[in-house]
Amino acid sequence: MVLSSGLPFDDFRALLANLPGPDDGAAEAVRAREATLTKPAGSLGRLEAIAEWLAAWTGRPPAVTRPLVAVFAGNHGVTNKGVSPFPASVTAQMVENFAAGGAAINQICIAHDLGLKVFDMALDMPTGDITEEAALDERSCAATMAFGMEAIAGGTDLLCIGEMGIGNTTIAAAICHGLYGGEAADWVGPGTGADEAGVARKTDAVARAVALHGAHLKDPLEVLRRLGGREIAAMAGAILAARVERIPVIIDGYVSTSAAAVLHAANPAALDHCLIGHVSAEPGHRRLVERLGMEPLLDLGMRLGEGTGAALAAGIVKAAAQCHSGMATFEQAGISGKDG
Ligand SMILES: Cc1cc2ncn([C@H]3O[C@H](COP(=O)(O)O)[C@@H](O)[C@H]3O)c2cc1C
């Protein structure tokens, strides 16, 4: 994307107001073929809906040949407020662990045959502490979104969104509280394992951040730049670019869904090309997916991030495409239909 000479967010506002819709013809072709496959009608349940969704958002028959997990990593100034049991240095250490193949996401990618790319977003430059200032200025936020857009360009036909960033469950909670209101406590949970005092510090940080920025939070992109972070902005950009490039997306847990929620607040149709891979055990996530009106594929008590829930769900999406494209029809297999 070439940035125009206007305000940095102008291009994103224009893009969000003019999102491409689904390919109804491709979806209809899936429904027609589905009815001919060697199984009772509807017996593959949600897999059938997933096959149709893949076609609608790619404009092609369902196929997943280059699935990719993109993990964006960023650091957060709010970690100074004691919001995570782990030190911020763990973000960079985990990025090294990803590169060495030692993380959970590496193993799920091996198990499900998914590509993995990790993007280190200026880890030595934590964003502003959201309880005291905006996380990012408009120019850096827009540039980071543009980076996220470029990161996935042309490289995949199924994008799983992941993140790494110590302190970012506080950031996710602040974004949700900023977008949806309620009480700060509604959106805060233990994250990596905060104890009661840690959860109280997180709740206080979220309440203070939203109070500080409150006058500006009607605009979802302002919520993103003031309360978000680099990995959050990059994930929002990647999800948006995928829509434009006709790449279906699987969102992961609380943190990646908070980035998606910003787009949804700007345009309620913005996540129609996305599935939510799983519902995380972080309590705010269930509340958030309900607000979005979306139905996560899996509920396994996971609360890790890194794209792990999305990557697990990618196995299901791959299977849905394979069933649709590979199964024989009743006619091909010489199997009698329902009425003989
Ligand atoms: C070793 C380790 C690996 C991780 N992988 C993902 N996260 C997850 O935990 C962090 C958010 O939780 P909080 O807000 O409590 O800091 C993020 O980095 C997220 O991706 C991890 C966290 C740790 C400690």
Ligand SMILES: O=C(O)c1cccnc1
């Ligand atoms: O659901 C998530 O995304 C999550 C939960 C805990 C820690 N990190 C991420």
